[in-house]
Amino acid sequence: MKAKTLFEKIWDSHAVYSIEDGPEVLYIDQHYIHEVTSPQAFKGLDDRGIKVFRPKRTLATADHNIPTKDQHLTIKEELSRLQVEKLTENCKKHKINLFGLNHKKNGIVHVIGPELGFTRPGMTIVCGDSHTSTHGAFGTIAFGIGTSEVEMVLATQCLLQTKPKTMRINVNGDLKKGVTSKDIIMYIIAKLTSGGATGYFVEYAGTAIEKLSMEARMTICNMSIEMGARGGLIAPDKITFAYLKKRIGKLTDKEWESQLRKWKKLKSDPGVKFDKEIKIQASDINPMITFGTNPGMAITVTGNIPLSGGLEDKKDESFLKSLNYMGFKPGDKLAGRKVDYVFLGSCTNGRIEDFREFASLVKGRKKASNITALLVPGSKLVEEQVKREGLLEILNDAGFELRQPGCSSCLAMNEDKIPAGKYAVSTSNRNFEGRQGPGARTLLASPLTAAAAAITGKITDPSEFIN
Amino acid sequence: MPKEKINKLESTCVPLPIENIDTDQIIPARFLTATTREGFGENLFRDWRYNKDGSANKSFILNNKAFSGKVLIAGKNFGCGSSREHAVWAIYDYGFRVVISSFFADIFKNNSLNNGLLPIILPEDLVLNLIQAVQNDPGVKVKINLEEQKIELPGSRKAYQFEINKYKKDCMINGFNDIDYLLNIKNKIIGFEEKKGIT
Ligand code: SF4
Numbered sequence: 022m023k024a025k026t027l028f029e030k031i032w033d034s035h036a037v038y039s040i041e042d043g044p045e046v047l048y049i050d051q052h053y054i055h056e057v058t059s060p061q062a063f064k065g066l067d068d069r070g071i072k073v074f075r076p077k078r079t080l081a082t083a084d085h086n087i088p089t090k091d092q093h094l095t096i097k098e099e100l101s102r103l104q105v106e107k108l109t110e111n112c113k114k115h116k117i118n119l120f121g122l123n124h125k126k127n128g129i130v131h132v133i134g135p136e137l138g139f140t141r142p143g144m145t146i147v148c149g150d151s152h153t154s155t156h157g158a159f160g161t162i163a164f165g166i167g168t169s170e171v172e173m174v175l176a177t178q179c180l181l182q183t184k185p186k187t188m189r190i191n192v193n194g195d196l197k198k199g200v201t202s203k204d205i206i207m208y209i210i211a212k213l214t215s216g217g218a219t220g221y222f223v224e225y226a227g228t229a230i231e232k233l234s235m236e237a238r239m240t241i242c243n244m245s246i247e248m249g250a251r252g253g254l255i256a257p258d259k260i261t262f263a264y265l266k267k268r269i270g271k272l273t274d275k276e277w278e279s280q281l282r283k284w285k286k287l288k289s290d291p292g293v294k295f296d297k298e299i300k301i302q303a304s305d306i307n308p309m310i311t312f313g314t315n316p317g318m319a320i321t322v323t324g325n326i327p328l329s330g331g332l333e334d335k336k337d338e339s340f341l342k343s344l345n346y347m348g349f350k351p352g353d354k355l356a357g358r359k360v361d362y363v364f365l366g367s368c369t370n371g372r373i374e375d376f377r378e379f380a381s382l383v384k385g386r387k388k389a390s391n392i393t394a395l396l397v398p399g400s401k402l403v404e405e406q407v408k409r410e411g412l413l414e415i416l417n418d419a420g421f422e423l424r425q426p427g428c429s430s431c432l433a434m435n436e437d438k439i440p441a442g443k444y445a446v447s448t449s450n451r452n453f454e455g456r457q458g459p460g461a462r463t464l465l466a467s468p469l470t471a472a473a474a475a476i477t478g479k480i481t482d483p484s485e486f487i488n
Numbered sequence: 489m490p491k492e493k494i495n496k497l498e499s500t501c502v503p504l505p506i507e508n509i510d511t512d513q514i515i516p517a518r519f520l521t522a523t524t525r526e527g528f529g530e531n532l533f534r535d536w537r538y539n540k541d542g543s544a545n546k547s548f549i550l551n552n553k554a555f556s557g558k559v560l561i562a563g564k565n566f567g568c569g570s571s572r573e574h575a576v577w578a579i580y581d582y583g584f585r586v587v588i589s590s591f592f593a594d595i596f597k598n599n600s601l602n603n604g605l606l607p608i609i610l611p612e613d614l615v616l617n618l619i620q621a622v623q624n625d626p627g628v629k630v631k632i633n634l635e636e637q638k639i640e641l642p643g644s645r646k647a648y649q650f651e652i653n654k655y656k657k658d659c660m661i662n663g664f665n666d667i668d669y670l671l672n673i674k675n676k677i678i679g680f681e682e683k684k685g686i687t
Contacts, residue, residue: 037673037676037677037680038673038676038680040655040669042653042654042655043653043654043655043656044653044655044656046670046673046676046677048677048680048681048684050686057520057521057572058571058572058573060523060524061523061524061525061573064523064524065667071671074674085517085520086520086521098521100521100522101521103521103523104521104523107523149571149573150570150571151569151570151571151595165571165595166571166595166598167571167572167573167576167595167598167599167602168525168573168574168599169573169599169602169603169665169666169667170598170599170602170666172667173666173667173670176667176670176671177667177670177671177674177677178677179670179677180666180670181655181666181669181670183653185594215508215565215568216508216564216565216568216591216593219565219591219593219594220594249565249568249593249594251594315508315510315568317508338505338506339506339507339508339563342506432512432517432570433517433518434517434518434520434521441540451510451512451569451570453510453512453513453569454512454513454535455512455513455516455535456512456517459516459535459540460540
C-alpha cells in the first residue's frame, strides 16, 4: 500500500465521491455553529423549504457577540441580541443541540468542542469560523468555512472541497524557560509569513510538539490559519487519549479499547512524502510579540522591528502603512514601551492552562496602575475551574478581575473594545487594524508575556520573572 | 441567494495595491450582527473609507470619483483572516464582480466562487503593471472571458490565461451553486453513511 500522511488517511476515508475535473465531496462528522455566521445559512434552508439533514452532527453555541459581564441580563446591543435569539430559534426549529448564553456548558466554540469531548481523533470537523483549525490538535481534519458552506453542511452533511497540499513542520528539542506553545506558533508564522502556508494543510510533529499538553497543542493548531494554512493537525498520542478519556462518558471499557485501536493508527506512515517539510529547533525560539498588523509581523520581545518589510527591491508601502497604524518606526525596540490594556482570553489562549500560566506569573505581584486588564475565560467550565483551583484568588490579590466567557476583545463585537490609539498586549490571534476596536493597536503575545506586561505596565520579557 | 451568471465582462478597474488585506478591513466585525446577506456594500472597507467623524476619507480610492468599475485589483494575499462570507457579500453588494490579485486566501477564494464573485489570479508583475496602467489612466479597461479563461489587459494585445477549476467555472457561468449539486447526490451521501455504518 502507498504510504500516506495522516491528513490523507482521514481525507480519503471521508471522500464520498469525486467530481471529474472538480472538487471532492467530503463527508463532515462534526459541525459547530455560532450566532454570527449561521443565520443566513438557516435562512437559505428555509427558502428552499428543507430541514437540517443530520441535526445530531451539529452543535451550537453563542460566543462571538455576547457580553462578558452580567450575562444573566438581556443583551443591551439590539442587533447582537436579535442574532443570539435567532440562533436559539433556529436550533429549536431544527432540533440542534445548543449550549447558548447562560447554559452551564456555554463558551467559545473551539474551547467547548474539545473540552466536552465532541472533537475526536480521525474526524472531519468544520465551522463557520476560521479558527476551526484548533480541533486539529486531536488529529482531525478541521477547517473554517463560509456561510454558504455552513448551509451545505446543514443541508447535506457534506462539502465540495479540493484537496490541499501537505506540509509538515517539525519542531525538535527543548524549549527555553518562559517560552510557550504560543511562541512556537508565532515564531513559525513570522518565519513563513502570513500567507506562507496558503494552499497547504499542515502537520506539526517533532519531539517539542509531542511533549505539549492538549491545551498547548490547540494553541498551535488554532493559529495555522494565520499563515494561510487550510488547517493544522497533530497525530493523536497518549496525551490525547488521556485528555479524551476524562471527557468521553458512557463508554464501556471494551468500547474505549476499540476506539483506541482505531485512533492509534492515525499517524503519517514512515517515509511518506510531504509537499513541503520544515525543520525548527525549539531552542531557537524566544518569547514573541507582534509589532504590525498581521500575525506574521512578529519579533522576539527583546528584539527590534526590522528596517523593511523584507524584499529590498520592492516598495514597502504595506509595511510602512502597518507601522504607521501601530505608531512605530522601522528599527524601534518594543521592550520597555508602555501599554494600556492586557487581554487574556480567546480560542487561542482562553483555556485553563493559559490562566494557570498567567496566574503563576502575577502571583504575589500587583497589576500595574496604567493597565486595564480583560481576563476572559474561554468557557463556563474554564471559569469554574479557575475558581476551583484557587486561581481566582491569586488574580484578585494581584488586582485583577475575572469576566464571564466569550470571544470578547478578540474581535470586539461586544462592549469589550480597546479604544483608538491604545496599545493592548493580547493573547488572541489577530492584530489586524481595528480588530480589537476601531483604531486599537494590538500586540499579540503569550499568556506569560501578557502577564509580564500586566504587572510592569510595559512590554516585558517574561523570562525575567521565571527562575 | 441566486447570483448573476457571469461569463464575459469588460470594465474599468479600481486599484487597491495593499498586501495582506484581511476580511476585518473588508468588513469590520461590528457590522456582522445582521441576519441577512444584503446591504453590506455600504460598509465595505468602512474604516479606510470613512474618517472617525463619519465623513468620507478623500484619500481612499473608493472615494475618488476618477476610479470605478466592476473589477477590484488588490495586493497579494487578499482576503486573509476571518472566514466571514460577509466580506464577499460586501464586495459584491458594492458592485464588484471580479477581484484580481497575485494570490488569495483559501477561504475567501471559496466564498467568492460560491457567491458569483470571480477571483482571478495573475502573476505578481502583471498585477503590478495593471495597477500602474489603471493609476496612469483610470479609463483603461480589462476584458474578461470566463469560458475561455482569458483576460486582456490594457496596452497588451496578448490575452492571458487564468486558472479556474472546471466545475467552478461551469457553476459560475450557469449560476449554479454547490448546494444544488450536493442536494442532487443525496442518495450517494446516504449510501456512504450506510457503508460506514454511521447515521
Ligand atoms: S475567540 Fe476570536 S478567533 Fe476565536 S472564535 Fe472567537 S472571535 Fe474567533
